[in-house]
Every structure is written in structure tokens, then in C-alpha cells.
Amino acid sequence: MQSPFIVRDANAADLRFNRLQFAPASLSPTDLLRDALGLTKKKSDALLGQIGEDLAHPLSALRQVDPTTLDSLGFTPKEISRTLATLQLARRLYSPVPEALPLESPEAAVAYLSPDLMWETQEKFAVLMLDVKNRPIGQRVLTVGTATETLAHPRDIFGCAVRSGATRMIVSHNHPSGSTQPSQEDIALTRQLLEGAQTLGIPLLDHLILGGGHFTSLRQYSELWEDCPQGI
Numbered sequence: 001m002q003s004p005f006i007v008r009d010a011n012a013a014d015l016r017f018n019r020l021q022f023a024p025a026s027l028s029p030t031d032l033l034r035d036a037l038g039l040t041k042k043k044s045d046a047l048l049g050q051i052g053e054d055l056a057h058p059l060s061a062l063r064q065v066d067p068t069t070l071d072s073l074g075f076t077p078k079e080i081s082r083t084l085a086t087l088q089l090a091r092r093l094y095s096p097v098p099e100a101l102p103l104e105s106p107e108a109a110v111a112y113l114s115p116d117l118m119w120e121t122q123e124k125f126a127v128l129m130l131d132v133k134n135r136p137i138g139q140r141v142l143t144v145g146t147a148t149e150t151l152a153h154p155r156d157i158f159g160c161a162v163r164s165g166a167t168r169m170i171v172s173h174n175h176p177s178g179s180t181q182p183s184q185e186d187i188a189l190t191r192q193l194l195e196g197a198q199t200l201g202i203p204l205l206d207h208l209i210l211g212g213g214h215f216t217s218l219r220q221y222s223e224l225w226e227d228c229p230q231g232i
Contacts, residue, residue, distance in 0.1 A: 029059050037083050046073050062087055102134040106206055106217040109170050116141060117174040117210045125152040125173040129166035130205070138164040154192050161202050168203045168232070178212025182221060190218050194228035203230035 033044035050073065051065060065087065070080045103109045109128065110118075116139070117124055123145040129138040140160050143152050152173070161169045171193060173186075182190075190207045197204040207218040219225050 110215045113172050120174050121176050127157055127160045128170040129161055129164040130168045132167045154196050170205050172208040175211035180209040180211050180214050180216040190224055203232045
């Protein structure tokens, strides 16, 4: 009969599991990569050795790793996908989250939307969903266009608002050129949205155009809101 005081030898996986539970800081960068990404020791060593060489904190080099580098190290497509997804998750976890404060001005809405739109090289169209107190409850980039144009259909825009339970909304897109002068297409889409908002009872508070550190509020720029009152 085995003595209760004799403990079986634990394998390496068991040891890493115990250390993750009770002393995660003790894991080496290689061990963290192996467990988080499912890599072999050889591949995790190669990854840190190539991109983190001579760095005091080798893991910091992972912030800018790209598919080409991973492919050159012999990563499989599945390993490349898992690695990039894990790194993107880490970035989002440690990105500052804007407080859910009421957006009472175009400037406040622009500050909220800028990280996703202001400096993009492709045109993006986003919907910002708000509650009855103008607090953000959700945001979605609906379309990504070329460097010069993008399209968004009113059906899809209102669909986002309805599914999220929003009671009002703001739409926005960026001009990669840096000029925030509204186009005729921007004006026409805004009019469509204002008319649809009247029918659905989901007021459109503004259509913001961002780019190059500047913005234009179509509510301030045009008389569209006087033509299509939103009841707020």
C-alpha cells in the first residue's frame, strides 16, 4: 500500500497548471506562450528569440508581431490564427474603456468615436447606439470601404439600433483625406436616416464626419434637422 505521504511525480504540464493557479508570475515567457497559444517549446523559444532578442521584456515585442513573421518561424495557419487572436484579445482587455457618460455634445461623441475612425486610412461607417439619457450602450462599424468611399444602407443602420434596444443613435464615418466637408451622398443618406428615424421613433442625434484630427457635425452644418424634426 502506497504511503499517503509519498506524492507521485508530477509531469511538466501538471507543474505549469499548478503554477498558473497559485503563482502565475513565476511562469517564464516561454511557458506562458506554450500554455496560452498551445505552442511547442521549440516554437515559443523561436518566437521570443527572433522578435524579442536583446529586449529587457521580450514579450513586449509581441505587440507588433505579424503573420509573415509567424509563417517564417514555421507556424501552421491554425497557430498563426490563434496567436493573432490571443494578442488582439490582450490589446482589447487592456485598452481604456470610455465611461458610459451622457454624450451631450458633438465633441463628446467625437472623442468616443475617434479611436475607431479619426485616423483610419479606409473609410468606415459606424453606428453609436444610445439609451434615453444619451449614454452609449453599443457601437458597431457597419462597413469598411476603399480609401475613397464606403456604403451603408439605412436598413442595416436601423437594424443595429433595434437589436441593441437603443432609443436614439448617432452615425459617423471618416474621410481618410482629412477633409470633413460633407458630400452630396452624405447629405442624402442623412436625410434618409432622419426620415426613417421619424417613422421608427429612434431619433438620430447627429451624423459626424471625422478625419485628420477634425470633424463636422451635420446637425450643426445643415438644416436637415429642421426639415426632419426628431422630437427631442
